[in-house]
Amino acid sequence: MFRRLPDAAGAVVAITIDGLPFAARAGDSVAAALLLAGRMRTGATAVSGKPRAPYCGMGVCFECLVTIDGVESRQGCLVAVRDGMRIETQLEKAEPGT
Amino acid sequence: MTGEHDIAVIGGGLVGAAIAWGLARSGARVAILDEGDIAKRASRGNFALVWVQSKGLGLPEYVGWTIGSSDAWPRLAAELKDETGLDVCFERPGGFALALSDAELAARASTIERIHGQPGVPKFAVEILDRGAVAKMLPRIGPEVVGGSYCALDGHVNALRLFRAFHVALARRGVDYLPSHAVQAIHHEGGTFRIGTRASEVFAGKVVLAAGNANMRLAAMVGLAAPMRDNHRGQILVTQRLPRFLHYPLVTLRQTDEGTVMIGDSYEEASDDRGLTLAISAVEADRARRMFPHLANANVVRTWSCVRVMTQDGFPIYDQSEACAGAFVACCHSGVTLAANHAYQIAPMIARGALDARVAAFSARRFDVQKAA
Numbered sequence: 001m002f003r004r005l006p007d008a009a010g011a012v013v014a015i016t017i018d019g020l021p022f023a024a025r026a027g028d029s030v031a032a033a034l035l036l037a038g039r040m041r042t043g044a045t046a047v048s049g050k051p052r053a054p055y056c057g058m059g060v061c062f063e064c065l066v067t068i069d070g071v072e073s074r075q076g077c078l079v080a081v082r083d084g085m086r087i088e089t090q091l092e093k094a095e096p097g098t
Numbered sequence: 099m100t101g102e103h104d105i106a107v108i109g110g111g112l113v114g115a116a117i118a119w120g121l122a123r124s125g126a127r128v129a130i131l132d133e134g135d136i137a138k139r140a141s142r143g144n145f146a147l148v149w150v151q152s153k154g155l156g157l158p159e160y161v162g163w164t165i166g167s168s169d170a171w172p173r174l175a176a177e178l179k180d181e182t183g184l185d186v187c188f189e190r191p192g193g194f195a196l197a198l199s200d201a202e203l204a205a206r207a208s209t210i211e212r213i214h215g216q217p218g219v220p221k222f223a224v225e226i227l228d229r230g231a232v233a234k235m236l237p238r239i240g241p242e243v244v245g246g247s248y249c250a251l252d253g254h255v256n257a258l259r260l261f262r263a264f265h266v267a268l269a270r271r272g273v274d275y276l277p278s279h280a281v282q283a284i285h286h287e288g289g290t291f292r293i294g295t296r297a298s299e300v301f302a303g304k305v306v307l308a309a310g311n312a313n314m315r316l317a318a319m320v321g322l323a324a325p326m327r328d329n330h331r332g333q334i335l336v337t338q339r340l341p342r343f344l345h346y347p348l349v350t351l352r353q354t355d356e357g358t359v360m361i362g363d364s365y366e367e368a369s370d371d372r373g374l375t376l377a378i379s380a381v382e383a384d385r386a387r388r389m390f391p392h393l394a395n396a397n398v399v400r401t402w403s404c405v406r407v408m409t410q411d412g413f414p415i416y417d418q419s420e421a422c423a424g425a426f427v428a429c430c431h432s433g434v435t436l437a438a439n440h441a442y443q444i445a446p447m448i449a450r451g452a453l454d455a456r457v458a459a460f461s462a463r464r465f466d467v468q469k470a471a
Binding site for chain 2: 045046047062065072073093094095096
């Protein structure tokens with residue numbers, strides 16, 4: 001669904017998403033990398049359990065919460081990818097720390 | 099503006115909006131003169147409790163007044179929903195204050211006992227519960243919780259939606275909402291109030307001061323007194339949304355209908371609501387995680403400070419001017435809890451033209467004593 005702009009440059013950054021390797025580019029946010037990897041569902045609301053995905057892309061809506069290098073519920077749109085980064089989606093309605 | 103308004107309400111926060119709604123229901127033509135978006139706005143910063151258990155020490159009439167509004171809240175929530183389609187998420191499951199030490203629990207019990215020991219206080223139940231009894235209702239409490247107080251009359255609401263619902267209802271009822279109308283002067287001439295603002299002059303047969311702490315400045319313009327303090331600042335932390343774990347509001351912590359946890363009830367002497375004191379946030383967060391240890395892992399997504407609307411003795415002021423007939427003042431800290439009373443009790447009195455004897459205890463005359471030094 002999402003495609004990289006044809007003139008987008010940047011060195012390849014190797015990350016994993018739920019354990020699977022993905023080649024992101026330097027400058028990608030975690031949220032952008034998830035969408036480019038075709039992940040249209042990255043989380044679930046704590047209230048109803050309904051599916052969620054990156055939405056505003058600018059730190060406001062808190063819909064892109066994912067676990068990054070073991071730290072839960074980080075805003076994927078506000079974190080840039082780094083080589084070796086481990087990203088886990090939060091598809092189950094769950095409390096922090098469980 | 100011309101003299102087309104029967105009543106001008108100065109202040110469009112929860113107190114002014116509730117009174118204006120009640121006035122509009124009586125058929126009056128009402129204008130609300132409000133400041134702009136940058137006004138100090140307790141209606142946007144408050145903790146959203148509809149709270150009874152710890153109110154009224156020092157003014158027994160305040161206890162009954164508060165219980166009356168708490169009892170009328172289901173009607174208010176239902177009527178606002180009928181008029182606007184907005185659910186303000188009023189719940190009244192009862193509420194807690196939790197103690198993290200025996201000394202805190204003893205202090206709480208003493209406060210409750212002193213409230214109930216005052217003459218004329220209506221009977222209502224506040225239970226002091228030990229840890230085991232609390233844990234039956236709040237199973238996630240941490241090991242440091244020794245007990246707490248519980249009152250079945252306590253509840254909470256979505257206060258931002260309440261604020262919005264009032265304004266939607268006001269618009270539907272044809273109330274003129276006039277933003278950027280900060281009031282500079284009020285003149286009483288030939289039975290009419292001429293209200294000067296930077297935007298325009300507004301004329302009305304009656305005027306209701308509902309401008310929070312600014313009532314202190316405005317009251318003097320119409321022969322009233324509203325001794326306020328503009329330095330009672332509180333702070334709130336809000337966590338990310340969490341699965342529902344808390345089915346009762348606490349005086350210091352509650353889970354909203356949208357899953358977030360609000361942590362509040364701090365106090366410091368400060369009047370600037372544009373910043374906050376991190377040391378106070380740290381204490382609030384620490385006490386929250388001692389009460390509910392799983393909150394230690396929750397992200398805080400928002401914090402803010404807000405200056406409480408506070409009279410000098412903490413109790414509401416409802417008064418009418420003798421010098422300028424038709425001028426009224428209403429100020430109180432609990433604009434959420436008392437919203438039902440403001441709509442269903444105070445507004446009809448103002449529409450009729452005089453406050454009833456049953457709110458006489460809230461006259462600012464109680465401040466008319468000589469200072470000892």
